[in-house]
Amino acid sequence: AQKITQTQPGMFVQEKEAVTLDCTYDTSDPSYGLFWYKQPSSGEMIFLIYQGSYDQQNATEGRYSLNFQKARKSANLVISASQLGDSAMYFCAMRGNNQGGKLIFGQGTELSVKP
Amino acid sequence: DAGVIQSPRHEVTEMGQEVTLRCKPISGHNSLFWYRQTMMRGLELLIYFNNNVPIDDSGMPEDRFSAKMPNASFSTLKIQPSEPRDSAVYFCASRGTGPYSTNEKLFFGSGTQLSVL
Numbered sequence: 590a591q592k593i594t595q596t597q598p599g600m601f602v603q604e605k606e607a608v609t610l611d612c613t614y615d616t617s618d619p620s621y622g623l624f625w626y627k628q629p630s631s632g633e634m635i636f637l638i639y640q641g642s643y644d645q646q647n648a649t650e651g652r653y654s655l656n657f658q659k660a661r662k663s664a665n666l667v668i669s670a671s672q673l674g675d676s677a678m679y680f681c682a683m684r685g686n687n688q689g690g691k692l693i694f695g696q697g698t699e700l701s702v703k704p
Numbered sequence: 705d706a707g708v709i710q711s712p713r714h715e716v717t718e719m720g721q722e723v724t725l726r727c728k729p730i731s732g733h734n735s736l737f738w739y740r741q742t743m744m745r746g747l748e749l750l751i752y753f754n755n756n757v758p759i760d761d762s763g764m765p766e767d768r769f770s771a772k773m774p775n776a777s778f779s780t781l782k783i784q785p786s787e788p789r790d791s792a793v794y795f796c797a798s799r800g801t802g803p804y805s806t807n808e809k810l811f812f813g814s815g816t817q818l819s820v821l
Contacts, residue, residue: 624809626812632817633812633814633815634795634810636809636810636811639809690735690752690759691737691749691752691759692737692749692797693749694739694746695746696746
């Protein structure tokens with residue numbers, strides 16, 4: 590069975606500093622994908638970044654990067670130069686290639702950026 | 705593109721009433737997912753369809769819940785009879801490739817906030 594674990598219910602970061610949101614996963618699938626989504630207070634789910642299990646390099650998208658450590662089964666999200674608009678819930682998610690396409694989510698981390 | 709469209713945005717109903725949530729996926733997408741979000745349980749996958757066929761409904765909480773996808777552009781999630789514990793935000797999401805591709809992201813609708821009194 591697949592499982593995603595986010596152990597930080599809430600995080601604070603000072604504006605302009607970097608922050609790391611933790612995510613660990615468990616799967617028996619040989620091939621899988623890892624995703625991060627952002628959910629602001631308005632409620633919509635916004636895709637941030639994707640990492641494939643066979644990708645050699647860590648994914649980056651602007652200020653977002655994914656610190657992928659396959660042996661440790663971790664896929665931490667790093668946000669550089671935090672902005673007030675980054676305050677939101679952040680969800681880590683995974684899809685395995687033997688799971689018929691379904692995406693399972695972690696419990697989320699609430700990030701608050703302080704001015 | 706209009707994105708995934710869900711209706712209604714908000715639904716308030718009384719216990720015992722039937723509730724129908726609607727979703728229009730992005731045109732051309734062949735996979736559709738229904739999720740439920742609560743504070744206690746987070747984001748739970750209820751059911752998903754590939755090419756209008758239900759693939760996995762193991763997340764549907766009980767027989768009071770049913771979902772249909774009569775065509776590629778429309779899906780419904782029905783709760784009959786509704787109960788207060790069904791109060792949650794219900795999201796519909798779609799994506800465009802087959803079930804064995806791992807890299808296609810889901811596009812989410814804005815959600816339906818359901819309150820059962």
